[in-house]
Amino acid sequence: MSESTADHDAAATLADQRHRISELLDRRRVAHARSLLSQAFAAHPDEAELLLLGARADLLDDDHHSARRTLEHVISREPDHLGARAMLLSLLAADGELVAAEQLALSMLREHPQSAWLYAVYGRVMLQALQFPKARELAQEALRLDPHEDEALRLLALCDVVERRRGADSAALQRLLAQNPDDRQTLGLVVTALIHDGQSSAALRGARELLRADPNDAHWLAVVKALTVDTHWSLKPLWPLQRFGWGGSIALWLGGIVAVRALAQADSAAASVLSWVILGYVLYSWVWPPLLKRWLLR
Amino acid sequence: MTSLPRHDLLQPSLGGSARLAAAPYSLGTGMWSAFFGGPLAATALIGINAWRVGRLRRDAVWVVLLAMAYVAWTFFLHATPAGAEARSTLVSWLGSRGPAYCDRFIALMSFAGGMLLHRSEQRSADLFGLKRPNGWIMGVALIVCGVVAGDLLIFWVTR
Numbered sequence: 001m002s003e004s005t006a007d008h009d010a011a012a013t014l015a016d017q018r019h020r021i022s023e024l025l026d027r028r029r030v031a032h033a034r035s036l037l038s039q040a041f042a043a044h045p046d047e048a049e050l051l052l053l054g055a056r057a058d059l060l061d062d063d064h065h066s067a068r069r070t071l072e073h074v075i076s077r078e079p080d081h082l083g084a085r086a087m088l089l090s091l092l093a094a095d096g097e098l099v100a101a102e103q104l105a106l107s108m109l110r111e112h113p114q115s116a117w118l119y120a121v122y123g124r125v126m127l128q129a130l131q132f133p134k135a136r137e138l139a140q141e142a143l144r145l146d147p148h149e150d151e152a153l154r155l156l157a158l159c160d161v162v163e164r165r166r167g168a169d170s171a172a173l174q175r176l177l178a179q180n181p182d183d184r185q186t187l188g189l190v191v192t193a194l195i196h197d198g199q200s201s202a203a204l205r206g207a208r209e210l211l212r213a214d215p216n217d218a219h220w221l222a223v224v225k226a227l228t229v230d231t232h233w234s235l236k237p238l239w240p241l242q243r244f245g246w247g248g249s250i251a252l253w254l255g256g257i258v259a260v261r262a263l264a265q266a267d268s269a270a271a272s273v274l275s276w277v278i279l280g281y282v283l284y285s286w287v288w289p290p291l292l293k294r295w296l297l298r
Numbered sequence: 299m300t301s302l303p304r305h306d307l308l309q310p311s312l313g314g315s316a317r318l319a320a321a322p323y324s325l326g327t328g329m330w331s332a333f334f335g336g337p338l339a340a341t342a343l344i345g346i347n348a349w350r351v352g353r354l355r356r357d358a359v360w361v362v363l364l365a366m367a368y369v370a371w372t373f374f375l376h377a378t379p380a381g382a383e384a385r386s387t388l389v390s391w392l393g394s395r396g397p398a399y400c401d402r403f404i405a406l407m408s409f410a411g412g413m414l415l416h417r418s419e420q421r422s423a424d425l426f427g428l429k430r431p432n433g434w435i436m437g438v439a440l441i442v443c444g445v446v447a448g449d450l451l452i453f454w455v456t457r
Contacts (some may be wrong), residue, residue: 099313111310128426130319130351130419131311141304162421216331250406257399261392
C-alpha cells in the first residue's frame, strides 16, 4: 500500500471518528464521546478539531475552565481558527466576561466584515450587556447582510421578548418558525417568549416537546418541572398573580383595602368577612405554591 | 450586491471608562421596600437600579420628579388647610390609617413606575440568568431609611 493511500485512509478514519463523536455530543452522551475521544487522541494528540470536540464535552459537563484552556491552546496554535474563536466567544459571554467577549467579537468582525452570523453573535453579547438599541441594530444589520440568517432572527426575537409585552407575537419569531419549524432552538425561543408572556400552559406543551427530543437536557427538565407546578389545578385561583406578576399583587392589595373600607361603610360584618377572605387568599398565595412544589417534585 | 456594513456598529460599547451594566435588584425587593419603606424608599430603589443598569442619566429626571412630587404632597397634606381637609376626608373614607394607606398607594405606584421603566432590564436579567445583588440587605436598609426619612419630612413640613 502506498504512503498516500495510507494517509488518505487515516484522514477518512479521523473524519469518521470526529463525526461519531460530534453526533454523540449532540445527544449529550458525553461519557461515550470521551472514550472515543481518548482513542482518537492516541493517534492524533494535537488535532484542532478533536480538541474542539473535547472542549464541547467539557462544556456539556459544565467544566468551563477546562474548555477555555483547550480553546486558548487551539487559538494559540491557530490564531485564525474561526470555530475555536466562536466557541470561546460563546464561553466568555456565558461566563459574564462581556468586555472580553466584545473585544473578541469585534476582532472577528474586522476580519469578516460581511459575516451576518458574527453581527448576530455580537448583538447577543450586547443584549446580555443590557445595550438594547445596539443589539437590535446589530440584528437588523445582520439581516441586511443576509435576510435569512437564523442567528439574526433569533437575536431579533430575543430583543422582542425582552423589550415587548407580547414577545410570542414577534414577527422575527414567526419568520424563524416558518423557516425552521422543527428547530430546537426556535422552539426554545417560543417557550421562553410564552413564559415571559405568562402563558404557562402553552409554554409547558412546548417545553415537554423539547424534553422529549432530549430527555437528558437539565435546563428543559427544570423548566418542565417549574411549569408543571405553575399549571397545577390547585393554583388556578392564583391566575391573576401568575399572569400579571407584581402588578397583580399591587392591584390585589389596593383593591382589597378600597373594597373593605367601602363595604365597611355599608355593612361592617360583610367587610370583616371580605377582609378574612382576602387575607386567606394572600396566605394561600404565599404558603401553598412552595408546599405544592415540594410535594410534586419530591 | 450587499452594500458595505455599518462601521459605527463596530465601535466598542463596553470596557474603557464605561461602567458595565449589572442586573437590577429583583422586583420582590422593590415591592417589599416600597410597601414597608414608603415612597422615598421606592424612589431611592429606582435610582439605585437606574445606576446599576447604566441609565442613571436618562432616569434621573424621573427620580427627581418623584421625590419632589412626594415632598410637595407631604407639604400639602400636613402643612396646608386644604391638606387638613383632605386628611380628614381620607380618615372618613379609609379609617384612622387613611393617610398611611395613601402613602402606601403612592409608594406602590412609584414601584410600578420603576417596574415599567426597567422592564426590559428585568426581563433580560431573568432571560440571561444575570446574578442579582442580595436584596435583603438593600431592602432592610431602604425600609429603615425610607421610614425615618418620611417621618423627618413630616416633622420638617409641620414644624
